[in-house]
Structure formats: C-alpha cells, structure tokens
Amino acid sequence: MDLTYTAEQQAFRAEVRTWLEAHVPKEPLASFDTAEGFEAHRAWEGVLASGRWSAVTWPEEYGGRGLDLIRWLIFEEEYWRAGAPGRVSQNGVFLLAPTMMEYGTPEQKARFLPKMATGEEIWAQAWSEPQAGSDLAAVRATATLDGDDYVLNGHKIWSSRAVFADWAFGLFRTEAGSERHKGLSLILFNLKSPGVRVQPIPQIDGEAGFAEIFLENARAPAANLMGGEGQGWNVCMATAGFERGLMLRSPARFQAAAARLAALSQRSMPDATQQAAVMQAVMDADAYALSIYSTASRLMAGGKIGAEASCNKLFWSELDVALHKTALSIKGAAAELTDDTSGEPWLDGYLFSLAGPIYAGANEIQRNIIAERVLGLPRG
Amino acid sequence: MDLTYTAEQQAFRAEVRTWLEAHVPKEPLASFDTAEGFEAHRAWEGVLASGRWSAVTWPEEYGGRGLDLIRWLIFEEEYWRAGAPGRVSQNGVFLLAPTMMEYGTPEQKARFLPKMATGEEIWAQAWSEPQAGSDLAAVRATATLDGDDYVLNGHKIWSSRAVFADWAFGLFRTEAGSERHKGLSLILFNLKSPGVRVQPIPQIDGEAGFAEIFLENARAPAANLMGGEGQGWNVCMATAGFERGLMLRSPARFQAAAARLAALSQRSMPDATQQAAVMQAVMDADAYALSIYSTASRLMAGGKIGAEASCNKLFWSELDVALHKTALSIKGAAAELTDDTSGEPWLDGYLFSLAGPIYAGANEIQRNIIAERVLGLPRG
Amino acid sequence: MDFTFSEEQLMSAGVVRDLLADRCTGADLRRLMGSGEARDAGRWQAILDMGLPGLMVPEAAGGLGLSETDLVLIAEACGYAALPEPLIEHAGVGAPLLAAINHPAAKALAEKAAGGEITVALGHPANLLIADADTAGVILIPGQDGLHLVDPAKATLHRHDSIDAFRRLFSVVFTESTVVAGPREMVPLLEVALDRGALFAAAQGLGLAQRAVDMAAAYAKERVQFGKPIGANQAVKHHLATCQTKIEFARPVVHAAAAQIGQGDVFSRSRVSHAKLAALAAADLAVRMCIQIHGAMGYSWEVDAHFYLKRTIALTGAWGDEAFHRARVAERIAAAAMTPDQTFARADAAPAEQVAA
C-alpha cells in the first residue's frame, strides 16, 4: 500500500491540467437536453477527441490512450476540477463501449468505436419499456430476423439522450414466445432510420432529458447483434455491472460538489444542522473517492469487480441528494430561484440528484442485490 | 380548540404536585428487575394506591379516580416531572386492566382489579413463545378444559416482570388442532401455582427483566377465561391497541428525558451535530405530547383510536433511541462508565431504548400495519 | 383544554377540499401554466364566493372575524391541491395585516381586501421578494421610516423566476407611497405576519406531504412489477409508513401552533417554527419518496409529483428558512425550563407553584 502518486502519475496530472486549462470553454455550455446545447456538447467531444482525451481508458487504436484506472481517476479529478462540460457521450463511452470491447465483433468495434470517441455518433440506451422498469426482464419489444436484417417492433422508454442521439443500443426479444431473461438479444440500431420515432419526454425540470422510442418495422442489420442471439440478458448485466461500478459517476464529480458546498457554507452563516450536514457531505464524497481508488487498485492487481459494487450506486446517489439538499437549505429563501445570481446551479443539481436513486436500477433493487448476493439472504 | 387548561385542570395539577412532593422517594429505588427493587416498587404502588393515584383513569369502585384522559396526561406530566419511580405494575394497570374493563366478567373485575391497583398482585404478560415472536398467531401453548379448570401446557417467553410477578395473562390454544388466529383464548393464571416454572432471562444489561414460563399441567380455574373461548386473538388485539396507543409510553416520559438532554447539552460543549440532535429530540418529544393530547381530545369527544396509533410506537421508540444516543455522544469518553458520577442513567436509558423498536410489535411490523391499514397497500 | 376542531371548521375545510379536488387537478394546473395567466378566474371566483379572503379580517372591517384555527385546515387543503392562487397568503397574512393598520389609506382598502376584490401583497424581511405583487391591489413594503402602502400600478415590478411556476415573485421599485404605520407600530405587525406566514406555509406543507403519500400509495397499488403490485413490497410500504408517521407527528404541532399563535411569546414562536420545520420536513421526504416510488415516471413532467416537489422547495425557504426557525426553537429551549408540564407554556402564565399555593 502506497497512497502517493508516482512521478509519472504527477506528470500525467500536469499534462491533463495544462491541456484542460487551454481548452475548457470559459462559459458553461447550454444544457445538452436542448438542440443547441447538444450540438455544443458534441463539438466539445470533438475537441476532447482531438487531444485524445475523450475515452482515455480505451485502446489507442479506437481513439483512446489505454490508461489504467488510476490515471483514469486522475484524469477525472482534473476534468471536474477544471469545471469541464458534462459528457453527452457518456452512454456510449462509459456504458456501451466497455461491453463492446468484451462482446463486440472486430467489425463492430472498428465501425462504431472511433465515431463514438469523436462524438460524431452519440448513443442512447434503449432498455426500459412501459411495463419493464425495475423488472427489466419483462421486455416485450421484438427483433425478428428477415434476410440480413432484424425487424424491430416495440416501445422503449426512459431512453436518456435519445432525443438528439444518433444510435441506440437496446434489449429485444429475438425468440418468439420466450419469457423473462431468456430469448433476449442486444441490438444496435440507428435512431434516424425509417420506422423509428423518437418522442421526447419532458422531465420534472421541463427539459427533454429522455425519450420514448417507438419502433414500427424498423430495421437493423443482423451484424448489429452484439454478444450472440439470446445472450442479451447476460450482456446487459455486464453493462449494468460497469454502470453501477466505477465509471457511471466518477468520484471527482462529488468531491467537486462537496468542495463547492464547503465554500458556500464558509461564505454563508450555516446553523448547527447545516454545518453537520456539510461535514458529512465532505466526508462521504471523500469516502466514495477512496473506495473507488481501492477498487481500481484491486482491479489493476488482477482482482474482479464484485457485487459490492451495488453499494456504490446506493452510496453516491444518497450522498448526492443529501449534498444538494444541504446547499438548498443554506441558500434558504433564495433556494427556489432559478435565476440565482451566484452562478452555482444548486437547484438544477438537486433536481438531477433525485433521478440518482431511481435510474440504473432503483435503490430498492440495489439493496435487494446487496442483501441477496453479498450477504446471502434468501430471495423474497 | 382551546389549548389552555381550565381552572379545574390547573387545580388538579396543583393537587398532584403537592401529593407527589410529599410522597415521592428522595432516593431512586433499586431496579425492579431485582428482588429487592421489585418489592420496593411494589411498596411504592401501595403508597400510590393509598392516595388513590395508582390507576387514575379507572372507575372509583376499583381504586381509581375515573379521570378523563387530559387529567391522566396532567397526572403523568407531574409524575415524570417529580422523577417518581417506574411503574412495576404497568402490565396490569395499563395493559390488562383496560381489556378487563371491556371483556372481563363482573367477578373478574371485582377479584383482580382492586389488588392490581394496590400492588398486592403484580402482573406479567405471557404472549410470546419461542416460535411465536412477531408472528404471535403461531402460539402453541394449550389450555384444555378439565372439570372446572383449564390445564395449561406450553412454553412462554419474553415475559416482562414475570420473574417476581404474581399473576400472568396469556394466550392459549383452547381448540385442539386449530390454526393461526382461530381457537385461541386469553387466560389468567397464577405464577405461583403448581406446574408453573419461571426461568429468568438475563437481558443485555445482565438484569432479568424478562423470563421464560414453562407450564406443565398447571391449572387455572375456568372462570379465569377472559373474553370467551376462541376469542383470544380479538381480545389480545384490543390489548395491543391500547398498548401501542396512549398508555404504554406517556409523552411526559420523553419530555422529561428531552429536558434532561437539553440541560446536559447546556452544561457541556456540544458540537454542531450534537446541538442539532438535541434540538430534534426536544421537538420530537413535544410533537409526541401534542399528538397524544390531540388523540385524547378526540377520544373524549367520542372519537375512536385508529390504526394511526401504530405511528405512536414507531415514533416514540425511534425518538427514544436517538435521544439517548445523543446524550452518550455528548458524554463522549464518559459514556461507557456505569458509575458515571452525574447520577443521570443515560447508559441504562440507552440500553433500555434499544428494546423499544422490538417489543409490543417490532417496528417492521408496525410499518407494515401502517402501510396496509392506514394507506391500504396490498399484503405482501 | 380541547384539542379538537369544531364541526364548522371541519366542514369548511371539507368544502374547500372538495372544490379543489374538482377544480384544481393536475390538468387544471397544466392548463393554467399553459395560459400564462396568474389565476384561474372561475376557481378564484368560487373561492371568493365562499368568503374565504376575509376569513381572518375582523367583522367590523367586512370580514368573518375568525382566527388562524379556522384557516389552518383550509390551508392544508390548499397545499394538498398545490393551489396556484394566493388565497392563503392573502387571507392568512395580507388581508388581516391591512385590516390591523390604523391609517385611513389602509382602512379604505381593508373592506375590498376582505371581500377579495383586491389582494394584498407584502414585502417582508423574511422573504427575498414579494409574492403576487403583480395581481395585488395593494403592496405593503417595510422601510426605515415605517410601512409603505404602494399602488402596484405606480410601481415598477421585476419578476424573478421560481422553480415553482405558480410562484409569482417580484422585486418592487416605487417612488410614490403612503407611510401607513410608523417604525414602532410596524414591528409587531411584521412579527405577526411572519408567524402567520410560517404557520400557513407549514399547513400547506402538511397538505403537500399527504398528497404525495396518497399519490404514491395509489400508484403503488396499481403498478405491477415482478408480477405483483409494487406496493406489496415491504420497501415501498416502509417508505410510505415512515412518511405517514412524519405527517402524523407534524400535524398536531401545526394545529397547536395555530391555536397558540396569539400568545406572541417565545413559546408560541417556537411552536410555529417547530410546525414549519416538521411539516416541510415531512413534505420533503414525502415528495421525494413519491417520485422514487413512481420510478422514472416520477421524474417526468407528466406525473404531478413535480408540482408538489417545487412547492415544497419554495415553502421551505419562504417565511423564514430552516436556520431561522431552528434558531427560534433554540431560543425557547434556552428561555425556560422544559419540564413535562410546560407543553402549553405561556409567558404570561402564573407558574404552577403559585397555582398550587
């Protein structure tokens, strides 16, 4: 155990910092849930890619730098320290790509990864359906092989980024009459192709952060099947593993928020309750960072990510809500104002934090998973 | 709505205060979970009864004063304000007696209530069995009619006060082969009679606050059946209603503890977290008192106690744990000492508070009840 | 000692609840938001027809001469519906304040305010901005030299956006005004207004909390996942039981605060503050759980949960924020003993010892 950075790691940090200082937009970009903001964020992905910073853990051949996880963490720390824009390509770069590296064909990787890295193609996920939320295995959308194509039919929902994205990866029933986890397949499809209709869903903040996708005899080449027919559930669970695990929410994000909260607290006059909450938020953000460093070290030493990764989602989502609630409490009468002049989007952050305990497997499901898989309690 | 006391209520308070000032022992009595302390507490019940203060809400004919609930609350406030001893006859006076008033025969009332009021006979409850804890309907102990007696067999457990008590009220299966809620009866039996063996169970503090009761062909007169054969479950639920409701924990108890906590806090140097917790404890104790006043007023106006009474148990038990935890936190390094010189038994109080979420229906069961009966959610 | 509401009080609240259940649905809220108008004219007229605006205005000034206890259940009902119109701020704070001002310019308007012909907006140091100043017939604004009565038509209003689209918040700049109360008279007026504002925010918070729980419970009975209604899961049950318990132990505090507010002492102020803290904390937890139980649906605009969420955020900061109200509770803890006989303590009460003597 040695919790100091090597000279190389320090030099790497300096390199990242220098590049970000030169390139991070001085003004925040518009929300990527607006047409204008989406394109601005896509352009930023291009800028990142031009410096080969858009997918640092990927192999170099696809546009990455082949960085280990510690360097990924250093990169993220600098990224959040610099206040760089949110990642509109997160679904692709951090969710689909790791799965594709493991399950994709060489052709799929060559076709999709480079354009994902540059932001030329931005991805949405298409998993949930109206009757398949927490119970993802209740998927009904179908994919039927017809010549060289799958014909897609069904109704996907809660698809984040889908309003403006180019491609989506979704779970489809490829075996007629199959039930639950069987007969499902993961298929990549173009959101702009005929038979695909995307209907924005306004969120509680009024922005269309997610969408419904209606599929009526839309077609995707059979070559877009990923991981084998009928293997969709396993492939999807692998993705969920990554999602709940390291990359969905890098710790630097919460440390940056906790630092802003501490600063807000220092220039306000928080009462005892608020002071206590600020301190807890700071400690929790640090604890999350230490946990991810620890996991990263273990993975680099050849260990595996385990079911305890479910604890991550639980922890950061609850920390995020508490942190933002504390900020609103300190802001007091100003908390409700959307034109808050401080320039710190605490209110937006709070609303966003409320999605945390819901998506990527509701926290109730996460607690079941921890109890059943980590502690071995019987299924209900 | 008028939240001021009438002149009569104020005069009553003054009367209670005067009597208590003259009679409350200056030194705390030994714990009633010791033989010596039990008898000291029994003697205190006698003193209370001599002033007709041991069962103030009972009709006068049985030793009470026929007081309404507001006066009961005033009495309790003064009782806790005076630091008077805990009530060793609580199981009888506050649990069994209200049930007996409703379901008992005139003979039962005449036979049992007066001696209950004086402390001559102290009661234990005998409901739980090793396999029937939260699931009380799993009772297996049997009562078989034999001539004029019931013959009792079985194994009761977690019977509070039973180590030194004289009588117990228990749930028995009177119908052979009956299952669950059916075929159960409530029977009063003498703990000193042949075939009854009481085995103390040491608690986490080492004291024998409860006991096992082994019944081997013990006999109870058939006249000791209360509420009709096979009616045990309904009668028992009525008792549980009272238990969870008003009288199990009078609000004054928590207000007295909160006041002690505030005083401890004022003479210590609590940090922000502790200050916040002290304030919350004070507010919660007040909220509990206001809620009971409100319920009492409603009952006096002809209303009924409802399923929302389940909220009471949940609230006071969680408040009690938090309150005592806060005190220990403020005491810091001194928290662990059993010979703490301040004379305030925070540590004992904390250990005792941990029983709160467990007994009289574990809080998990209470939450189910609230969700199902108050909010109408489907059974699991 | 009687901690019950009268039949009339319960009935009036029931009538308002029924009216709003009918005329202030989620669809109604959305329609009003779409229209960009401040009020639903028909709904507002129905409210006026019930005589509610003047409920707390003395009869001599054209009102019903009732008290906070008579309005508190109605405020709960308005919170339950997330009513956009400023009934509660007007009837509970603005109109009785105007009627209490001993100045001809105020007197001249008090009757109109009691009848609901005009509404009264109030600038108060506890609030950053002035709610509903644009639709008000009169704005009262405290200054160094006393309380100014301002005609909105002669003032410059600048709107600030709240996350709650129905909160119409304004900064107000004026040159013409009438000082209707001197600095010394103004102080108690503003103190009473603050307590009332906080009390009725608490009552609305209770309503919001109960609405969120009811809505979540209804959804949990219907929504099927893993082959059963999600409400059959203990996790959902226990979330909602916890919320309901918070409501049950905030409600009597709010009701007691309404009954005791007239004391105007450290005890009643602490009770009002406790009420606001407890009720809004219940609302905060309940709306978050309502969203959580609805899953992704709950995070969408289509489900009404966000109306309750946003109103809760707004009311939490209005009429004294959390730190302000906790400080008032701390004052009470420091002020006097907290023995169990002090639940209904009053500054002017003879100590019990004297009663006994």
Next chain:
Amino acid sequence: MDFTFSEEQLMSAGVVRDLLADRCTGADLRRLMGSGEARDAGRWQAILDMGLPGLMVPEAAGGLGLSETDLVLIAEACGYAALPEPLIEHAGVGAPLLAAINHPAAKALAEKAAGGEITVALGHPANLLIADADTAGVILIPGQDGLHLVDPAKATLHRHDSIDAFRRLFSVVFTESTVVAGPREMVPLLEVALDRGALFAAAQGLGLAQRAVDMAAAYAKERVQFGKPIGANQAVKHHLATCQTKIEFARPVVHAAAAQIGQGDVFSRSRVSHAKLAALAAADLAVRMCIQIHGAMGYSWEVDAHFYLKRTIALTGAWGDEAFHRARVAERIAAAAMTPDQTFARADAAPAEQVAA
C-alpha cells in the same frame, strides 16, 4: 499509488482471524467473564507466539519494524472477535510509544514490551482513564513536567466499571515515577499515540460492524416467522444492505488512514478522524440492527450481540470522542482547498502547479 494490501498483510490478518474464530468465541468470552480474570492465558500466549505485540516496534528494539498498515487488518479481526486482551492498544499504541522514548528507563523495557513479556498502559488526555493499567508492566502518564514512567506495582489503582466488562479502566495515583520525556518531547509522542489509538479503534469498529452484520444475516436465514425465514423480508434485507454499505465506505477510509498516518499533518489527522467517525457509525448502526433483527433474543444476554454493542459504545468515546474528531475534520475543510485532486493531499507536497511548470 497502490491501494492494496500485500499477500503477507492479508495472510497475517487471516491467521489472526482464524485463531480468534477458534479461541475467542462467545462461549470463550462468557467463560473469561465468569472467571473474573483479565486475560485468557492460552489465547494470550498464542498471540504472543505470533510476535504480534512487537509488530510496530523497530527491529532495533526487538520488534518487527512494521507499520500501521500491517496492523490495521489484524485490528479489524480483533474487533470482529471483540477480543478482551489489550493486543491492539499495546501493539498499536503502547509498545511503539515506549520504543520511541529516548530515555534509558524506557529503553530498558522496550524489548520486553516488544516481546509481549510486559504490556504498556498509557494515560492520554483524550481518555478519561487508563485502560489495562492493572495487568501492564509499565504505565506511561503525562504530567506538567513531561511523561512519567510508572511501575504499576508502586501505584494505587482504582477500577472504574465500563459497560464493556472486558474494558479494565483505572484511575492511577502514583508518587514514584521517572520522567522519561520532557514536556516538549512528550507532545509529538502523545499526538502520534492519539492518531494510532483512534485509527485502531476505527479498525476494531469495522470488525465489530461486520460481525454484527454477519451474525444478523446468519440469524435471518434461519429464523422463521410467518412461514418463511425473516431474511426473505425486504425490511430485513434493506436494513442489512444499508449497514453493509456503511461498512464498505468506512473500510477504505480506515485503510487510507493507516497508510497516511505517518504524514502527521492536518490532512492525515482529518483522515484518521473521518475513519473513526465512519467506522464507529457503521458499528453503531450494525449492532443496533443486529439486536433488532434478533428481536427479543437480541435483547437477551444469551445472544452475543451485546458484547459488540458494548465494545462499540466504549470505542466510540475512546481516543477522542465524536465531537473531537469532527472538529479535526472541520479543521481540514477550513485549512486548504478541497478540489478533487486533493484526495491524498499532504502538507509537504509541492502544489500540482509547480509540478506542471
């Protein structure tokens, strides 16, 4: 940057864990308590045989010359078993402190302490009393004029009862002593001792927490109510999942604190404090949930839960109470920026800007 333990570290801890699983069961604890003796002689000898007492004593002084990182997992294992003997306080605090004192009287005893022939008890301002003073071979007690080395046989010991029967706490009065460090040398010695005491209390807290969860989970799998194991209920699952999550996010803090303790700056002190707060908070929740899940059984003496409860109460207040450690975290927050690159900040580190230049 390597946040993993070595094979040796993992293996040593595993050996201790196995030893204690075998020789420090609930029955063993009850037997020792019944005997009234301070230590289980056989278990203590087995611990001595592993060379653990001198683990952190320099090799020159007869120890193994290892560090906090080498002891932290062993301390977790001791917490898991609620070990009565003072291994951790001796090996983690007392013995290395004695070895660090530059005075012949201390040097003369350091090797015996390293070998476990004697144990070292320490009076520390953070603690009210001196633990295990009666069985110690030497007691170190700070005074105005420096650190006193006291022979227990020549001092008057008065025992104070802890709720944890295995905590042997004493006030010590002495007339004969040797001052082995002056006031100025004493300060850093006591600072290091405090950090170590707090760190290892945290590590034991982690062990206690995990034991409570494991015990509750085992019971929940077996205990049947309403026709199914109680562990099939979501309420039980979610309680335990919450506890396990608290453990998972306390553990890396404890481990990082062990690795960084040598920095001795505001950052490492804050980390140690965070570790103690988080680990004992996890233990507090876990032991309460363990009792709760056991129902009335959990409240009985017969079930081992109360051993873990009582040790948790004791360790929460020992080596700096909660307020003390929160104050140290607050110091760090005020001391320097908390940008995300500062996770492993050190007072002596060159700022990243300079590295970049």
